[in-house]
Amino acid sequence: MGAASIKPSEAQADVADNLPPNVPEWMKAQGAPVLHPAYGVPSPFEADVVRRARSRARMSTAASSTTPLQDLHGIVTPNGLHFERHHAGVPTIDPEQHRLMVHGMVDRPLIFTMAEIMRFPSQSHLYFLECSGNGSFAGLPSTATAQDTHGLISCCEWTGVPLATVLAEAGVQPHAAWVLAEGADGAGMTRSIPIAKAMDDALLAYAQNGERLRPEQGYPLRLFLPGYEGNMSVKWLRRLKIGDQPFETREETSKYTDLMPDGTARQFTFVMEARSVITHPSGGQTLDGHGFHEIAGLAWSGHGKITRVEVSVDGGAHWRDAKLQTPVLPKCLTRFRAAWTWDGAPARLQSRATDESGYVQPTRDMLVGARGLNSGYHDNAIHTWGVLADGSVINAT
């Protein structure tokens, strides 16, 4: 924390001096001037609200970091806290030297500068982005936080040009069925995108939350596929090749395929199904006494809007509706809240989301029953937090 250099005895004295009836010291002097710093940063007292490595990565540039969901409010993820997943690190790209090439089954192969991309009619949308590896069928330790269990999801306002607009400039030919998206990183990340998704709501995004993309989110240009597994929203986008069949890249064959108990694997499982998690109270937190506590959390669906979130404090035996905070937007995080009076008894907190397709978030047993324990991706099961008699909250899934 920012006050770490102050000795505890001094800190206690300071605290007393700053509490009623005394006048706090920060009212007796001028504070910091403007432009210190020119680009603002969080309070030093929030220094522990940071991304964390998801696990000990064997390669630091082929790794992921997680969003501290338990410390965030509302639905928007600050840009500096958006989760990361890179396969060859974060390239430093001069936008003046970046190009987007569109070719393959098009009438007019084209190259665009960033300035040209940004001249197209633009759109902004609030969308979540979730890695399909967000979760663990094998389970995590009781010390796991919401950041550990669900932190590969973030939500931003993304601004860019619809992919359909740019493809129309090139003139997509009949029988085109797939679009290969390729990144300009050292992995040359590639995924095949169904043409229907490309023509639907796919975005070529160059801004997030009002500012240009962060380098770790694909600066200067990324593909954004609302509701689809995060890996397909290729960052540092440099090339779109239109074809009549999938390109069978490494990331859609050896990875991001879901192994079933019979040894076969599901391929091209794109949509992130409805899911929710309680972020308060959640793993690692401690309830500060009996009485009122607001249960709050996040729900989302790659199929559209969240229509209902229910919460349980007894491990799923009884459910009641949570309130949905507006706006409730398609393919976007929805904040839910429910009042709770904790009587001091151990409790098991769960949330269950329903989306506008009618799909209801499954239990872990249902999911494992259908897919076994080795499918790896697309874990959207109901999560359980355990509240112990001393108020500490543990991962109980």
Place this chain on the structure above:
Amino acid sequence: MVLAFALVLAGASGAGARPQPTYGLGRPATPREIAGWDIDARADGAGLPPGHGAVSDGQAIFEHRCAACHGENGEGGAADALVGGAGTLATAKPVRTVGNYWPYATTLFDYVRRAMPFNAPQSLTADQTYAVVAYVLFLNHIVPAKAVLDAKTLAAVKMPNRGGFRSPDPRPDAP
């Protein structure tokens, strides 16, 4: 929406009336520019470059450029195992490697060409890439020691798990 409507109209009126650009942004990509960036290789072999490589040549490249992370015999290390795992996919502890999981040999070429070696992506020539791919396939007993791979022979390689993938997406599957 206007653009989509225009596309539908043009499609209905047949070839020769294909939609023209609306905004006039961007410039034509030249064949030379495309050739430099068009590095993908598809399962049917489309995109594989001219050139060839032998297992024996691949062994030397592998030992020099790959073994430090993938193990001397592709058994894995700091990076994924490339060899082994036969018979494990339907067990409690599946091991997924090039040999027992990857459905297409062309994918290995595509991936090595664009992303490997880890410390110097896009540094191998086409011949070197064919050679190291041949060696990894040899380590998996998929091609013989004397194999020389090129665009045609690589695309013809049948991987053991070629039939192991299912689509389209069967979800929702639970409940």
